[in-house]
Amino acid sequence: MKKTLLFTGTLIGSLLAGHAASAASYTVQKGDTLSGIAKKYDTTVDRLKQQNHLSSDLIFPGQVLQIDEQSESEQAVSNTYTVQPGDTLSGIARKFGTTVDALLKLNPSIADPNFIRAGQALQVTGGQASTNTYTVQPAAAAVNGQYIVQKGDTLSGIANKFQTTVDRLLALNPQITNPNVIRIGQAIKVAGGATAVRAEQSVSAVKPVAAESSASLADRIIEIGEKYLGARYLYGASPSRTDVFDCSSFTMRVFSEAGISLPRTSSAQAQAGRTVSFNQLQKGDLVFFDTDSNGTINHVGIYAGNGQMINATVSLGVTYSSLTSSYWKTRFVKAVRVLN
Template sequence: MKKSFILIGTIISSLLASQIAFASNYTVQKGDTLWGISKKYNTTVETLKQMNHLTSNLIFPGQILKVNEKEDTYVVKAGDTLSKIAKQFNMTVNVLLKMNPEITNPNFIKVGQTIRLSESVPAPVQKQATSSQKKVNKQSTTKPETVSSSNQKVSKHSPVSTVSTTPSENSTKAENSSLADRVIQIGEKYLGAKYLYGASPSRTDAFDCSSFTMRVFSEAGISLPRSSAAQSQVGTPVSLNQLQKGDIVFFDTDFNGTINHVGIYAGNDQILNVSTSKGVSYVSIDSSYWKERLVKAVRVIN
């Protein structure tokens, strides 16, 4: 009887894991962007918009998005391991190995290699390698696509490892830079709008500091909470001497230990914000007033 219960439990667990592995929905979290979600699920922003009938990049926490039509395969990227891929799709390494018999060494996979996530996908035809070829592959320092299960490159000091990750890193930096430029462009179209304490983020003729940042980033597809204090808790904290365009900066204007003002770093020591006297405008972070009141910065574009 005990064995029967164990067997039934195992079957139920396997069925649940299978359902989770191929789940096609994602619930939007604070700080999420369509771009970030697209990278997580190995798709594109345009594909997500088409699948969810979105007319803009605006998404909200709690919103349920369809993230894939049918996720049967995964293409290995730099830094991937079988363990990492299995965890991403709520599977086990053994299940992946069973569906990918061409993987003879679970400790090594290649960038660009297609991993099957479903039994319905036919296994690729593999070329037989000679023993001499295997030996060369083991010792070669000119094979940039090999990664190990511990997320370590085969040769930690191989200059080729840098080459293998550079295109991906450059692509990410370029996309982040493009999104940051977009954020500033959105903010600039409201230059001159008046200040109104407690203004609704839905208004475009008047803002307070946090309704402005909330509005601007929402138009760029990034969800932020309403208050400046709450906004300071999302994203990734960054050093004040390493600010990048699109970072959100926070101030304690009363010197009482409480964040009460927020703006968007626009590069070249300029902050796009909403002040009581000038409304939506630029100010210099190097001015004595703002410099001594700057207390924190976070990055939500990553």
């Protein structure tokens, strides 16, 4: 009998110890968000709110949150979500601290982001995202901003690879006289340097050092942005980091290096400066989008001229994107000019 009781006590103790080992606590730091903490601990915002009896997403520095680490079986379940009546893709994205774009990449079976059905199983984390995200990273293919032409390459293909245009490559590489003729082993500049090229080609009188013109300041902003091409995307990235960005930490960082202060979020940045129309866009203007189609600004980029913007995207990190593409054009909300 004693042996049985001893075994039972040992078993219960082991189970309790095992349960305790799966639990953790986290002290909220300045700048933390509930979705960021959920990602860090491979859990969900809803799970954190339930565990800590939170009625909203509001948290504050110094607050201690209880976090139950999920077992592998629980994580496998939490990677998918079953659509409930009344759900929308943007609502599900908010619930799991992600974006509609990320959900569409994880669920290629969704042909129309405005149409999902009750009972449908959606992948919300992991899986395809871990293998398909950041498949194109210009920084990895370019050395010091240059790309070496490979067999079968074309200038338009290289432009697509680095999310830019043939015209921009020609501007960066004046030695290319025929865009249809490039040779294997040729070094082509794919990032940066555009300001220096223009400066060498221009002939100008000596100007007072006083104030930098808005045009040259815009060029400098684009040049600053280009040095981060290929940096990965991280939602909620600290503005002090330069290895990863989200859309508004990128614009905030670029403008701060040019001596201009911007608020932290895209919605707040949309209130800075003077509103301009799409047809009035100038290099250096901030352009804003509603990618969830819910009436709220949630993405920002920097207009770089020729219908292009430089921005931090979920799938490609810091890259060039075309404002005339059907995706960005239909989601455009407004533009503001913060340069004088």
